[in-house]
Amino acid sequence: MRFDQPATTNPIDQLKVVGRPTDRIDGPLKTTGTAPYAYERHDVAPNAAYGYIVGAGIAKGRITAIDQGRAKSAPGVIAIVTAENAGELGKGNFNTARLLGGPAVEHYHQAIALVVAETFEQARAAAQLLKVSYATAEGVFDLEAAKTSERRTADRNSTIGDFAGAFAKAEVTLDETYTTPDHSHAMMEPHATTAAWRGDQLNIWTSNQMIDWTRTDLATTLGMPREKIHLMSPYIGGGFGAKLFLRADTVLAAIGARMVRRPVKVALQRPIMANNTVHRPATIQRIRLGATRQGKLTAIGHESWSGNLVGGKPENAVQQTLWLYAGENRLTGTRLAMLDLPEGNAMRAPGEAPGLMALEIAVDEMAERLGMDPVEFRVLNDTQVDPANPSRRFSERRLIECMRTGADRFGWAQRSVKPAQRREGRWWIGTGMAAAFRNNQVTKSGARVRLDGRGVVTVETDMTDIGTGSYTIIAQTAAEMMGVPLERVVVRLGDSSFPVSSGSGGQWGGNCSTAGVYAACVKLRDAVAQRAGLPAEGASFADGMVRAGGRSASLSEVAGDSGIVAEDTIEFAELSKRYQQSTFGAHFVEVAVDAYTAEVRVRRMLAVCASGRILNPKSARSQVIGGMTMGVGAALMEELAVDKRLGFFVNHDLAGYEVPVHADIPHQEVIFLDETDPISSPMKAKGVGELGICGVGAAVANAIYNATGVRVRDYPVTLDKLIGRMPTPGA
Numbered sequence: 208m209r210f211d212q213p214a215t216t217n218p219i220d221q222l223k224v225v226g227r228p229t230d231r232i233d234g235p236l237k238t239t240g241t242a243p244y245a246y247e248r249h250d251v252a253p254n255a256a257y258g259y260i261v262g263a264g265i266a267k268g269r270i271t272a273i274d275q276g277r278a279k280s281a282p283g284v285i286a287i288v289t290a291e292n293a294g295e296l297g298k299g300n301f302n303t304a305r306l307l308g309g310p311a312v313e314h315y316h317q318a319i320a321l322v323v324a325e326t327f328e329q330a331r332a333a334a335q336l337l338k339v340s341y342a343t344a345e346g347v348f349d350l351e352a353a354k355t356s357e358r359r360t361a362d363r364n365s366t367i368g369d370f371a372g373a374f375a376k377a378e379v380t381l382d383e384t385y386t387t388p389d390h391s392h393a394m395m396e397p398h399a400t401t402a403a404w405r406g407d408q409l410n411i412w413t414s415n416q417m418i419d420w421t422r423t424d425l426a427t428t429l430g431m432p433r434e435k436i437h438l439m440s441p442y443i444g445g446g447f448g449a450k451l452f453l454r455a456d457t458v459l460a461a462i463g464a465r466m467v468r469r470p471v472k473v474a475l476q477r478p479i480m481a482n483n484t485v486h487r488p489a490t491i492q493r494i495r496l497g498a499t500r501q502g503k504l505t506a507i508g509h510e511s512w513s514g515n516l517v518g519g520k521p522e523n524a525v526q527q528t529l530w531l532y533a534g535e536n537r538l539t540g541t542r543l544a545m546l547d548l549p550e551g552n553a554m555r556a557p558g559e560a561p562g563l564m565a566l567e568i569a570v571d572e573m574a575e576r577l578g579m580d581p582v583e584f585r586v587l588n589d590t591q592v593d594p595a596n597p598s599r600r601f602s603e604r605r606l607i608e609c610m611r612t613g614a615d616r617f618g619w620a621q622r623s624v625k626p627a628q629r630r631e632g633r634w635w636i637g638t639g640m641a642a643a644f645r646n647n648q649v650t651k652s653g654a655r656v657r658l659d660g661r662g663v664v665t666v667e668t669d670m671t672d673i674g675t676g677s678y679t680i681i682a683q684t685a686a687e688m689m690g691v692p693l694e695r696v697v698v699r700l701g702d703s704s705f706p707v708s709s710g711s712g713g714q715w716g717g718n719c720s721t722a723g724v725y726a727a728c729v730k731l732r733d734a735v736a737q738r739a740g741l742p743a744e745g746a747s748f749a750d751g752m753v754r755a756g757g758r759s760a761s762l763s764e765v766a767g768d769s770g771i772v773a774e775d776t777i778e779f780a781e782l783s784k785r786y787q788q789s790t791f792g793a794h795f796v797e798v799a800v801d802a803y804t805a806e807v808r809v810r811r812m813l814a815v816c817a818s819g820r821i822l823n824p825k826s827a828r829s830q831v832i833g834g835m836t837m838g839v840g841a842a843l844m845e846e847l848a849v850d851k852r853l854g855f856f857v858n859h860d861l862a863g864y865e866v867p868v869h870a871d872i873p874h875q876e877v878i879f880l881d882e883t884d885p886i887s888s889p890m891k892a893k894g895v896g897e898l899g900i901c902g903v904g905a906a907v908a909n910a911i912y913n914a915t916g917v918r919v920r921d922y923p924v925t926l927d928k929l930i931g932r933m934p935t936p937g938a
Contacts, residue, residue, distance in 0.1 A: 210779050225823075226822065229826075246472055255403075258322065261319055267854065286463065290309030294462070298428065299425070303515065307458060315549065315854055323463045348853075349849075353514060365540070374495055386922065391481045392555075397476070398414060399456055413457050413460075416451050418438055418440060418703050420451070441699075443674065456475050460473040481549075482856050485554070487522065488514055509540075511542065522541075531642060535594075553713075555834065555900050563904070589606055589607050606642060608880060609816065613795045613815040617640075627934040635915050638910050639798075640794060644901055651723075651779065652670070653727070655705060655773070655774040656772070658766045660768055668720060671701045677716060681698050681724050688728035689731065714897040721888075722888040723775070726889075741756060782887075795813040797809075802934075804930070805926040807926070813876045815877075818892075818895040821892070838901075838902070838904050838907070841922065841923065846858075908922075
């Protein structure tokens with residue numbers, strides 16, 4: 208199905224099932240521990256051996272020798288995989304680093320060996336016996352130093368009007384630099400794979416967000432036809448973007464299984480995940496704003512520096528600044544420095560999440576210089592068109608409503624305009640807010656639907672569920688389209704033998720995958736009507752029946768013993784080019800800061816989201832509060848600390864890399880505006896899973912400033928950056 212006209216009325220608009228707060232249908236499996244994750248597939252891979260990955264002990268250089276003697280003779284060891292015996296390996300499209308290093312080492316903890324043994328414990332013990340000798344080379348690990356060195360690559364700029372001239376002439380200006388650190392995904396389930404060969408057919412059970420991408424890249428890496436790879440990922444214990452791509456666990460499990468001629472299980476041990484896989488790169492962001500004394504922005508400049516391995520891409524932290532606020536004269540630019548740190552790549556809301564951490568502090572600072580309320584300053588500079596192309600309107604843009612609704616619900620009017628004015632005992636109290644923005648991306652997505660003689664609808668698509676509720680919203684879509692109760696729908700996901708879907712990433716998964724199911728169901732409805740001898744046009748499906756022209760038939764009778772199968776793919780045509788499609792929101796936060804220790808406690812949080820039709824408010828709220836929680840972590844504690852001498856992330860486990868726990872997170876309220884976007888898809892939905900993190904960090908930082916009068920522009924806002932600048936407790 209080609210989606211090239213705004214959606215009008217369709218069966219989804221009945222909202223008998225879609226749009227209702229529905230428990231996740233996979234919930235009982237996960238809460239009882241019976242959902243089979245990739246490493247736990249004992250049923251499909253009997254007699255499996257276990258692999259243990261050895262990561263490089265240097266950040267840059269060469270392996271001069273690997274002494275395997277003691278490891279090979281250790282109890283239970285079956286094989287040791289290295290670059291010398293793995294065979295020639297290609298390189299896929301989505302990875303910057305090679306997934307099996309040697310002899311060259313490109314980053315710390317790059318996989319350089321896999322020890323395969325009868326048990327996990329034996330593999331782990333033998334791995335410690337490998338003796339690796341290196342010749343180290345000088346690396347570059349400091350972004351601040353590298354951004355002005357020869358390691359900096361070509362700049363990417365976008366300009367509108369005369370930014371330099373407008374900024375120089377502006378009546379009120381701001382020119383500040385903000386930094387965000389490297390972040391780790393820190394999801395619950397590690398990267399894990401079970402691999403088994405049957406002749407030349409490779410079966411892979413893995414934890415991955417994008418089935419088709421990974422299958423294609425694995426085929427390229429192993430030099431084999433992709434049709435010979437069957438990749439399955441039905442349950443995923445979180446990903447946040449780290450599992451968008453093929454990683455070392457999958458490649459080495461496949462090679463190890465081929466070498467030992469039996470299934471092999473590989474899970475990345477937690478202490479090597481931060482350096483071995485991907486992370487959100489650190490940024491240095493310079494923001495310049497110019498405005499009239501009345502508060503109208505006349506110049507907007509946002510430049511961001513980030514680092515990556517050779518061949519990597521920059522963190523596009525200026526993305527939201529292209530569209531969030533009006534301003535005739537604009538400059539945005541990304542700068543990339545080549546670093547010898549592990550690969551930087553997608554993490555929840557790449558670009559906008561760190562970009563808004565800087566931009567929305569700058570906007571607050573500018574509002575203060577102008578003597579304006581931060582909400583009203585943002586309202587004044589709202590735009591309904593793409594600032595770079597005024598003829599291109601937003602499909603839906605209700606940012607002002609988000610901010611005003613949030614301000615009213617949160618009690619914004621009671622906020623003290625002057626910082627450090629409100630005390631409760633030993634605590635300074637403050638409130639802050641920030642706008643939220645995330646682009647709405649659309650990508651084609653396919654599905655297959657079957658109706659059987661029991662009246663059961665089965666949906667098959669390679670879409671994945673990373674804890675987001677894909678199983679449930681896909682079931683809701685099929686139930687709505689075919690007029691059957693939710694319990695009469697079976698959803699099968701995460702299998703490369705199913706039609707290729709959008710996959711889970713970029714918050715496009717929910718909208719696009721359900722649109723693909725919608726398209727397949729349209730075909731199935733036509734086929735059912737035709738077999739029943741009813742006109743397809745005007746046929747209605749409800750209560751397990753199809754009705755048209757005064758006649759009706761039950762779906763089970765129409766399907767009969769043979770059943771009916773339909774398959775289709777939603778393809779998005781020109782609408783995304785004719786309209787700017789984005790999601791919007793507003794975050795409000797109240798914090799308490801200890802007057803004596805500068806410890807920060809988040810006390811209240813509110814998010815207001817305008818993100819198209821909300822397909823399942825219960826799971827959508829869960830996604831937003833998860834994003835809000837990650838935003839608190841980014842604001843207050845999360846930082847991969849770089850050893851700039853040796854070139855690695857020092858705190859590379861969950862003991863040293865701090866993330867929020869239950870005690871850190873207060874009551875979180877989420878409001879979804881009643882919105883549909885007919886430009887986005889037949890579902891009239893948009894993404895919401897990443898909008899929840901966008902702007903949260905700045906809202907926390909702005910609240911801390913309101914509480915204490917201390918402005919911190921270097922994340923995370925830890926107490927050492929506050930304590931020497933706090934207002935006098937007795938004042």
